[in-house]
Amino acid sequence: MTLASLVRQALTEDVGLSPLPPEAVSLLEDLQASPRLVAHLRAVHDVACQLADWVAQHHPAIPFDRAAVLFGAATHDIGKVLHPDELSGPGSAHEPAGHTLLLSRGVPEHLARFARTHASWTADDVTIEDLLVSLADKVWKAKRVEDLERLITTHLATTSGQEPWEVFLALDDELDRIASRADVRLAFQSSYPITA
Template sequence: MTPLERAVRGASVPLPELPPEAVRLLVALGAPARLGAHLRAVYAVARDLTGWLEAAYPAVVFDREAVLFGAATHDIGKVLHRAELSVPGTRHEPAGERLLLERGVPPRLARFAGTHGSWHDPRAGVDDRLVSLADKIWKGHRVEDLEQLVVERIADVAGIAVWEAFVSLDDRLQELAAGADDRLAFQNAFPV
């Protein structure tokens, strides 16, 4: 098994495997194992977060499958901008969206590669913000303005007070953030 295959499908960690369509894209593009591990960690958080949201607030409508695909591929542009695997940068965002479109991924799914870093983008809806949130909380990073946008959506749609939505989301994000060290160790075990 190659390092990339271990990163995206290996059974030695308690993270769900990436969806087959994401694995096929990563393998075809020769993605580095570190990228595969990162995408797997974000995907795991997105699965948990979206499962919680569906159960706790069924009135909040979002496309869970799209969010999960977005989480599994959001940084795919880093196959073209590999330096951004270890240093901050945004060149991978539009590059990733273009790359997915060129590979036949529908625009409604490819967009996450372009929107995950800019939750204030006019195109960004609740689906995009959930991918962004998973991409932050996987490593325990909290982003107040992003979380506030999700809180406001929950409160509005569920018909509850903003503070109530905040407490609920905050509790879930704290639980997810508690696993950040293990996810970071998993990612960092793979070469850039």
């Protein structure tokens, strides 16, 4: 199979994952992203969809930019196009590289920022959108990060006026539900090669 056909398959394979936003699809195709990267972004994006739905349902008074969260999740690791070694190993060079790459492609800052913020949820200027993308990038594979979950809980409780323990219990249940399908998402991602 060619790179383009593998990418197309990763974008469209019916495994119960939400499709990526069309703008993200165009970017990934234009940049000739790795099939593995596309599969990863689709898995994280699907979890971001679920988290955004949960926030909208359980905290309807909390304003957030759903479209930004979904685009951010769909492109947060786009810098790995320039740093493919970080697809199979550790590294953070893809974060500033992805931000710069998105800006150079005409993506506005409020959408490009997720490429650089998805691993820095303790920054002073972090928003609920940043936290949701960061959380999606962890829980897609059933990884739970206590300080990240605490930040989201605090933000939701403060904004909604609910008790933090109430917010955390509900969030914990949702994260457990999402994590229960991590094996499906991991299998989907690993079924695609890093290179064609």
